[in-house]
Structure formats: C-alpha cells, structure tokens
Amino acid sequence: MQPSDKTALLSSHVRAEIDHWVAKFPEGRQRSAVIGALHAVQHENGGFLTPELMEAVAAYLGLPAIQVFEVASFYSMFETRPVGRHSVSVCTNISCMLCGGEQLLAHVEKHLGITVGQSTPDGRIFLKKEEECLAACTGAPMIMVDHRFYENVTPARAVEILDALE
C-alpha cells in the first residue's frame, strides 16, 4: 500500500535502531517495535515527530500510518508538533505539589515567559504539559530535563539549570 520511497527520510542510523527493535519480537510482530522506532526518530529530529516521519516509520515497518500515529499520540513522551530542543517537565503530582512543585512551575513559567505546553520563541526550551508523578517522590519537588532528573529543586536552582541549557 505504501510506496517504499516514503522511508527515504529515515537515516541509516535510525534504520539500524528500528531493525534492532524489530529483531526483539517474533516474526510478523513488527508493530511492537513502533515505540522504539519513534524514540529513535524523534531523538534524531530534535525532539519531535512530523507527519512525514511517522509515515516513514509506518512504511518502514509495513503498517498503516494511523497505527503509528495512534502510538505517537497516546504516549506523552512523543511530541507530534514542533517543540523546543530541550524538553523540561516540572512535576506537579501529589508529592511534588505538597513540597512546592506548583510554585516551582509558576516560577519557571515566569522566568521563561511561556506556559506549559509551549516552547520558548528561540526554540531552546519546551515546557511539557502537566507532568504526572515521575517516580522521584523522595526528592520532591523535582524537574526532568531531557530525561535527567533533578531533585529537591528550588526556584533558584531551576533557573540555574535552565539557563545552562544551550
């Protein structure tokens, strides 16, 4: 159904990564490799997915494009519209909330001049939407920057971390 030239967007590195995931599952179950494939593609594309890239993944795996979009839109770790380079999450779930997570978020928003779900105009930082418990309650309040956890974060420390981002 899909002409194979749709996969032309995928780099050889991404293809190797997808193949690695496909190999983990039984023959004919390449649908299971969608999450791994999307991670690889999103990483290489600077933090977000495009319709063309999702279609490329679908074509590469021999799946209907909608099945890839279903996965990409389901998981909060995938961004399906252009966002800033660095993904920043401020946890506001219960432990963090009790320890000042909400004030922390308000401070970060003010410092960056954007609200959750938005990216800074220079494309540097993406403030992720309503992050739920990231399983670091012992160090609440916490923030996550590009998959790295920072615990017991004060507003001043948060600003320091953000300003250090390129």
Add this chain to the structure above:
Amino acid sequence: MSQDKCTIQVNGVEVEARPGQMLIEVTDAVDAYVPRFCYHTKLSVAANCRMCLVEVENAPKPMPACATPVAPGMKVHTRSRRAIDAQRATMEFLLINHPLDCPICDQGGECELQDLALGFGRGISRFSERKRVVRDKDIGPLISTDMTRCIHCTRCVRFTQEIAGFQELGTIGRGDRVEISPYIERSVNHELSGNIIDLCPVGALNSKPFRFSARAWELVQRPLVAGHDGLGSRILAHVMNGKVKRVVPEACEDINETWAADRDRFSYEGLYAADRLTQPQLRGSDGWRTVSWGEALDAVAAGLQRANGNALAALVSPSTTLEEGYLLQRLLAHMGSANIDHRLRRRDFREQDQEVEVPWLGMPVAAVEELDQVLVIGSNIRKEVPLLAHRLRKAALRGAGVGFVNPARYPMLFPVADAMVGSVEDFWLQLAVLVRAAAEGSQQPAGLAQLLDIAPAPEERHHRAVARLREGKRAAVFLGHIALRHPRFADIDALAAALARLTGATLGYVPEGANSVGLSLAGVLPHREAGGRPRAQAGANAASIVRAAPAGLILYGVEPDHDCAGGSALQRSAEDGRFVVAFSAFQGKSLQSLADVLLPVSTYFETEGTLVNISGQWQSFAAAAQPPGETRPGWKVLRVLGERLAVPRFDYAAVDAIAAEVRELAGDRLPDTLARQRPAPVAAPVSAGLSSTDLDVPMYQLDALLRRASALQQTEDGLAGLAPVEGRRTA
C-alpha cells in the same frame, strides 16, 4: 450431553450453550436483551463500551456479556438489580460528554444511543461541568463527521482494519482525550467505507450527501437490488415524497452479508442529475423538441419500420432488467433482426459459439469464501465487484491461496499467493505458461499447441501455482472484467478452461453489469435465443454494431462513447438517413448528438423488474421511487411500442408474466462452465491499441447513473476516473 455443549442459566431459565462462546450470543439466542454499543457480530470483540454488563452469580463484579466466555453451570442475570444498575451507570458515563444535539442530528430517531438512553438513562443529568468538544475530521466526500458525538466504541476502526483490510481510522490520544481520526489530514478511501455510517451507533459518522435532508421517521423503506455489479446486493432505498434520499444495505448472508459497497450506497445521487431526461424528445430540423409519448412512439415505430430487418440493431446496457431485455429482443426478432448485444465492452467475439451459454460465477457467492485455492485471471476485483473481493479476502485470511494473473499488481489488502503480471496486451501469456506447467507429464490439451508454443517455459512460481490449485479441495479459476474485455478473450477463455480441467478447479466468470446473466438467459445476444439455444442465423455482436453504424439503432441505457468498446467511433452526420432511438434516463451530450428520439425510461430505482446475479439468483423487486416527469418504466414503453409494431403476444399485463416466461425457457439451472471443450481460436484477434483503462474501467465510470453520482465522483476512485489518462478513449 456431548462435549461441546453445556447448560447455563439465563434469568433462571436453562439454556444450552457452547463453552467458550461469548455470553451475549447465548442471551441473544434466547431473546434476553442485553444493551450494547461496541459489540457487532461481524467484528472482533473490543469490550470497550461496557454497556453490556450483566450479573454472573459468584463473579465479584458485573461482567461484559460480549467478552465473557460461557462456562458450564453459569448463572446469568440480565435484568437483575445489579445488572440494571451497572447498565445505567455505564449509560450515565457515556452521556457525560455526549452533546444534547439530537434535534439537529441526522441519527436522531434511529440512534442506538438515543434508544438506550431512553431505556437506561436518567431523566436529568448530574453532570454540571463543561462537556468536551472534539474537532470534526474531514474524511472525504461520502461520510460526514460530528466527532463530539463519538462514544469511542471503535466499531469504525475495527471495520477498516478487519473488513476493509486497511486501517484508515484509529484512536488517537488517550483517556478522556481520545479521538477517532484518520491519519493526519487523510480521507477514508476504501470502496466499502460507507458501511461505517451504519456501524456507528451514534451520530458521529453519517452520510454526507444525505446530511440534513430528511428525518429518519419521514422515510419509507423500499427493498430492491443494487444495479451496478453482478453480485445482486440487497439494498433498501429510503424514500421521501417519491425521491430516494439515501440507500442502506439489507442484511442477506448469502449475498452481501450486512454490507453495501459505496457504489451501491451513493449512486442514487445520479437520479437527480441536471441532465435527467424527463420528457420524450424528438429531433426536428430546428433542433430538439419536447413531445408527447404518443408522438414519440409513432416516430420510433416509423423509424424502426423504415430500417427493418437486418439493418436494425440494439445495444443494451448489461444492467438492464430481465424483462426489458427480453421484450426488446422479442421486438427485434419480430422485425427480423438478431443484431442485439449487451456485451458492450467486449472486444473478442471470435469463439462466442464455443463459449459457455451463460458466463456465470459457477458457484454461489457465499461459496467463494469457502474456497481453499483460487486463481483470478484478468480482474481488478476490488473495483469490479467490491463485495466479491471481500469474500475472496475472507477466504485468504482463512488460509486459502489466492493468486492473480493480471496486467498490473492491484493492491488486494490480503496475502496474495502468487501474482503473475504482464503487459496489458500480453499478460495472458502467463496463463499459457501455467497451462504448460499443468500439462507437463500428461497429454497436452487438444487444440492449444499454438498458444502453448509461444508461451515461455514455466518457472518455479508457475509450478507452485499449479500445484496449489491441484491440491485444493475446493479450487476455482475466475475470469474477471479485464479478461472478458480483452482482445484475446477467446484465447484466455480456452486456456482458463484447460487450466481448470487439468487442475480440477471450477471455472467461473465475473461478467460486468448487474444483469448479464439475466440478459444472456433472456436472449439479449446475437447468437443465442432466450433460454440459450443457438439462433438459426446469428446477428451482429456489439463490436460489429458499433463499427457498422446500422441504419436503425436502439440504444438501451447506453451512452456509447462511455459504455461500448470503441464507442466513440459511433458518430452521426446530418441527414445520413439513419434512425437512432435512445431509451435513457439521461439526456447526455453523446445521446443528443447521436439520437433522433430520446425516450425517458426509469432507472432500477423506479421500475419493477428482475435482476439475475452472477450466481444465478433471480431477484425481483418493485419500484422504490417515483420516476420524474413523464418517465416510464422501460418494460411498459417496450410493451406499447411492441403493440404498435404488432408483435404478437406482447400484451403482458404485469411484469411477473414476462419473468415467468423467461424462467420457463431458461429453466432453473445454469450451464456447467466446463461442459464444452474449447480449442484455441484459429482466426487472428482484431488488433487494437489498448490502454489499461480500456480494460480496467474506473469503478465509478461504469454506467450512466454512476457517472452522475456527484459524491462518488469526488472520491479518490472517482477522481481517478476523471483524470485524463493517455490513450483513453472516452470523450
């Protein structure tokens, strides 16, 4: 009691069931109603709406009947306090985000949610927060969306995945943000996609052409048979004030199951095309003039009598009813002509006397899904007969091997066992290779030496294809529209018959039009009378009629430039002394330039009549809609004309008498497709420059009604038909 049966209790009554069967099947069988949204007998179980919760004794919580397997001794309550409470709670949740827009919703009055809300909903809502709103998706010209109404039962998603065969819709997002959507900005294009309108239990997916044009309770439902392919799908026309407002399928397991192809569902729009012919028209020296039926028929009678005899010919649409076809051929025979044909897109008539009297499927439609090995020759089957392709797909998913010999690799949406592809002119050589492979080690089939000699040597894949056909307990070889329209049909036919014989497969044909089997039985053929006996003196076939431009020509439901092979060659020059009468529902440019008289006759929506499907099922129906203006059913027009021409025994009082007469002549059985030995023809085929659209006619260009169905024309398949294709000969 045998192993595969057990007893359970439903509402205190002992019922027999199969262990492992879903509870809802058992409760349905004993009429213990369980409400449901996501469950559908033709789809996989999703169990995501939770409307079907019932009480099962000793289970800790209410169980979904659609996803709870029967276990021996189970005690089920569908109406207990606990069951009803669970059902009511589900309903309350479903209604939280459902808009209260029933008064402006097309589904209102025929909505499963509305019905069940009446039975299981509360009088007032306890929800005072904001309801969620979902942006509508544009999924194409056929289906309207109001996605805020969606209850996420996923019936539509499962349909595209499981029945259509390519998932075009999915659930995006999650939790309370979930939405049904196609891939980003994509439309839904499958040729069966309209069925999701019926499947959607709420008003989220509705018919776009029908939108806001009537309320369900204003419509009268009239059963008829779809008139665009040979399957004979049962449909229901929903009519208001004599006008067809929409078409839905009627359940008929033997033929169309519960589905309708988009072609049959949306073709009715063509009925109200701007160029609909509503009054008889006569061409005079100063152009067209509207006349009375009397004057028109006088002119026709005079014109036909002038031509008379062998100079008279008729081209008949392959979707014409049995009765019209039979009367027309009797009328022509009375005037001394056998020049009549419905095989309008065929190019090769060299061996028509050797062909089976009635090309038909060779088996019931439903038997196709039971086949275990199939080879389809010359057919873009999904576009030719969509619901037959669906049966083939079911067979393939069950494990049957389905292969193709075709001029292109048509996407099939099921695993294809072998695809042997060649050029438009020569793809049939692959079939010759198969026959060579099949004949190895045994005697070469008689009379095919010439063809087999020019075929290349069989390769491994050919041997494999032959082997699988041989192994099949129920194997079939089918010839589709492309094969029938091919300039070397006679060779293809002889080879296919040889292959079927050598492998023990059944041979079947998929002829075009809604009634080609019926018209063959009714004698709408130049070489055979009604009932199939050869005519003493064969008349001219469709291709010769087009070439010869006879002095007297009847066009019956035909626009030659679109409907006949090489039809644009048929031209008129002023005062050429010829006489052409068109029986037609439409004026059309080509008819206006070709004809002397235009007679407005009914489409299949507006006439009573009989269509015989490709499996030989006779289906009669009554008129569903009011013919516009002075339009009359064709059989009545022919009867009056016949009386004017003094055809004996032509005063049929009712349409059934005509069908009964054909039935008498034709009998109940269709001929064995392999009864005759068919050597390859000796004469050379007519050479014709072919393009692939000559053979693979776009699916919404097949007949006059479809060409005027505006929504269908805007679909991908419709636009493909309008795109200028190199070498295409339609005007």
